[in-house]
Amino acid sequence: MPLNYLARRLLNSALLLFGASVLTFLLVDLAPGEFFDEMRVNPRISTSTIASLRSEYGLNLPMPVRYWRWLRSVAKGDGGFSFAYDSPAAPILWRRAQNTLLLTVPATLLAWLIAIPFGVWSAAKSARWPDALAAITISTLLAIPELILALLLLVFAVRTRLFPAGGAVSLDFSGMPLWSKSEDLARHLFLPVLCLAAGLLPLLLSHVRASMKEVLGSPFIGAAAAHGISQRRLLFRHALPAAANPLISLFGFSLGILLSSSLIVEGVFGWPGLGQLLIESILQRDFYLAVDAVVLAAGFLICGNLLADVLLYWADPRIRAT
């Protein structure tokens, strides 16, 4: 029964998310130092002030109690409190998460849009130059760490002045008309999205290529070709759906890499996303914000995997049978 399967997967995902939140809370809690350390160093702020601030924010409570309070805060929609921003964490998170999505979704689409045709083509023309080109692309891109690729693109931006050197919007963004706004955003988006897509591409391409090659080697393709089906139809209507299974799982798997890569890209390009937020909050010892950022990222990963599971379930009749 489909509902049974989905329900199990949902329960599993919820438990995972819960476990991830506990783990993150524990890890960040182990960190020495807290937000008020800077204040402590300042001789003009008395220790009693700090003590009262701490008890106000509940920092002197034992960990399980703080976790429980955080959990309640999340349920309420606040997501804990950010000391640095002096506000509930949730609104800050959502804005940053939107920015990350703005970066990652186009990058993923771009990467898949290149990987699928290129992969299919290179598998079809196996042992000829398209395949070799694909192989070279994969190994080259794979060898360049994301950080260095981002730096290279940034240098390109700075030197050629074709693109802005980081940030999400220009300084006078708010005053621009709508058309200029979108153009400005697009110009700022271009390089980070390109960077992220290039980082993702070798993984996707190599799997599409491998999967397609395997399918093309199977007898039913040979039979279909003998029927005289056109090359394009053969590839896309017959071979690709058969090769789709591992690719859907790949989609789920690539999300983790995507989020990690976007952290680097956000850091280098100064893109105000979730990853950037995490780095800031760690530097500022903004405890709850850091926990929220990590748990939210884990949440995205879990949702993505769940989506991949659902897609797989829908696409592959063999799973439905179990």
Added chain:
Amino acid sequence: MEDGWQLAGQNCWSAAVLEALHVSKSYTQGRWYSRKKFSIAALNDVSLKIDTCSTLALIGESGAGKSTLGRCLSGLETPDSGEVRFEGRNLFTLPPKDVRAIRRKIQFVFQDAAAALNPRFSACDAIEEPLLIQNMLPRKERRRRTLETMEQVGLSIQSAPRSILEFSGGQRQRLAIARALVLKPRLLVLDEGLSSLDFDTQARLTHLLLDLRVRFELSYLFITHDLRLAARMADHIAVMQRGAIVECGKADALFAKPQHPYTQSLLQATPG
């Protein structure tokens, strides 16, 4: 502490070396926390007896449960219910310190010798291993006994340091038998141990085993589907069908006058 074979003497033909009483075993499939499980009954209330200095052949078609029974009798697998008594003591309720000593006395030769030998080992290592595990004998002695056993089964000592992978199937079977013999057990269980060998090698090994049995206090449990081999080697025969023993008795009597219909059909199916 007994180490090695006792010369055949008065003890033979007196007591049973191994007795199985109402042994049952089933295999279940299913996660340890879920309730529904799927089970297959492999052994169903099996009882038999192996006498000292004698050979019992266990015959029957594949899937009858012969291997499972062999493993349970050797202590490799635990039955769900019933007892297995070796020299009068229940194998599965022994105090831990006695388990090791008993393990020395029952040896099992696997059906697939290639799988039963670690491919990364050399022939010498493989045969020596039981001695090593049992912590018997100083090193020189171990070596000596290993090579001696190798010679007994007809493998040249020169090939001792070679890796298992370099041996042929028949040779590996002989290695497995050598490994079983090196501890000088009282009971040797052969799970189709001789079936995959060529005629010559089979003849030589049956000769060796018979010889050993005559000279020392040694018993065999032969699990086989080869009736001719059973006829040649066995003093007693037990016939298994679908997890239960359907007929059991002295070899000559059974072959001359089989009682159970299944036994009769088995014998009819065999030429000569």
Added chain:
Amino acid sequence: MALPRQSKYALAVLVLSHGMVLFAGFFSPYDPAVQNRELPFAPPVRIHFFDSQNRLHIRPFVYRLVASAASYAHYEEDRSRLYPLRFFVAGGRLLGVDNPAKIFLIGTDAYGRDQFSRFLYGGRISLLAGLCATAVSLGLGIILGAVAGFYGRWLDELIMRTAEIFLVLPSLYLLFAVRAVLPLHIAPSGVFLLLMAVIGAVGWARPARLIRGVILSAKERDFVLAARGFGASDLYLLRRHILPQASSVVLSQAAVLIPAYILAEVILSFFGLGVAEPSASWGNLLASLRQYNVLESYWWMLLPALALIPVFLAYNTVLSYYKCYSAGPARQTEFDKVL
């Protein structure tokens, strides 16, 4: 062992780069901490064979750099005197020139420190960090994977579920969260290695899962059962029969993890959360690129970043070759086509 061409090159690159880093004291012309305040952001030295009168000198030489009084970090060559390149100079170094000329092979940073020397010495910390973290990761992974695979049942379930929780956090997010555990500024580099050990410890999940898989199938094999039949203890079985089966998985995981953890150090140090100044590491060499003026004007600061690419490419090549190789001789011919 017949190796295809690519993996020979790859191995050569790895041996060369690791060798140079290992013997940094020999290969680098200067001490990495020495500052030349009068030569900030000096470009890479120009090596000449022809002097100003177009005469050929067999031994290459350099000119001294003089800071131009007009602007910051602008230099001119003082052509009045030649400084020939010296090899095997005093102090046990391979290359050098007489003072006051300097041989900055890839230029200097804001404090006038030779980038090439800092790259070689920094490589030590980065490589050591990678090795340290990998060792801890694999060590934990082997222990937990073996326990989970061998003892099974609830222990297996517990360990694997915990692994799943660790794996659901994106790796870099987890990295930064773990980084938060230690104080913000870490010196000396000894403590940094402790940090890398912690990072490695947190990365136990993936190796553990893989090793558990191998153990699960290995423990069912007949020769394990046979050894049990001889009375072998669990520890003996694991040591002699089961764990050796995992050796190829462990090796290929090492080839994946070492570059990954080196990269982790680079990323952490880049964002200022790794090795602290004045120690050099590959990461904090790149950190200067976070400043706009550096990106704009001083192209040689990018060279350490570019130099890392062949190293990672080499690791990747060796890894894919090892995967094909351990899969059997039939796959080895595929390797040439794969790359």
